[in-house]
Amino acid sequence: MVSKNTICLWYDGDALDAAEFYAKTFPDSKVGAAQRAPGDYPAGKEGDVLTVDFTVMGIPCLGLNGGPEFQHSEAFSFQVATDDQAETDRLWNAIVGNGGQESQCGWCKDKWGLSWQITPRALIAATTDPDRAAAKRAFDAMMEMKKIDIATIEAARRG
Structure with a gap:
């Protein structure tokens, strides 16, 4: 059955490669059917993979x-x-x-330009701590990071 709401992600000819990477990298992910173009189109030829169904987490x-007309941006990301x-x-x-x-603060991009936020639950707990001073210390520590280091976040939270 087709889902009522599906995220459509634009690629420049390598959607199947991206889907296969996501399926091997993230739990509860898989590649479904690849549909081939029934005729030539601006970004490809008849028989090329036009779309691929996949699930990410x-x-x-x-x-x-x-095709190359549109690129991914940070305006859309998967938060894990x-x-x-x-x-x-x-x-x-x-x-x-x-x-x-x-990138910064737990963000990175895959080779297709899609943004990911790799966000430890410990980071969310620290930056939403009811003790606002502890939350700020954790937030300030996060602002200095690329990949999140949980031990550093927890140490900052404790002061």
Whole structure:
């Protein structure tokens, strides 16, 4: 059954590669059907993969090989809540190590330009601490990071 709401992500000919990377990297992710173009289109030829159905952490997505006209931006990102430093490191390193790039405060981009927030649950707990001074210390520590270091966040929270 087709989901009532599916995220459509635009790629420049490599939607299937992206879907396969997401499926091997993130839990509860898989690649579904790839639909081939029934005729030539501006970004490809008859028989090229036009779209691919995939799921990222339970979220239905459609990869569209629409060509180079549109690029991903930070205005859209997947935010991934991690349970510990090992999971944070594994996901961050998978994205960055596969041609991606680091950004600030737990953000990174995959090699297709899609933004990801690799966000430890400990970071959210620290920056929403009812003790506003503790929350600010944790927030200030986060602002200095690329990949989030949970031990540093927790130490800042404690003061």
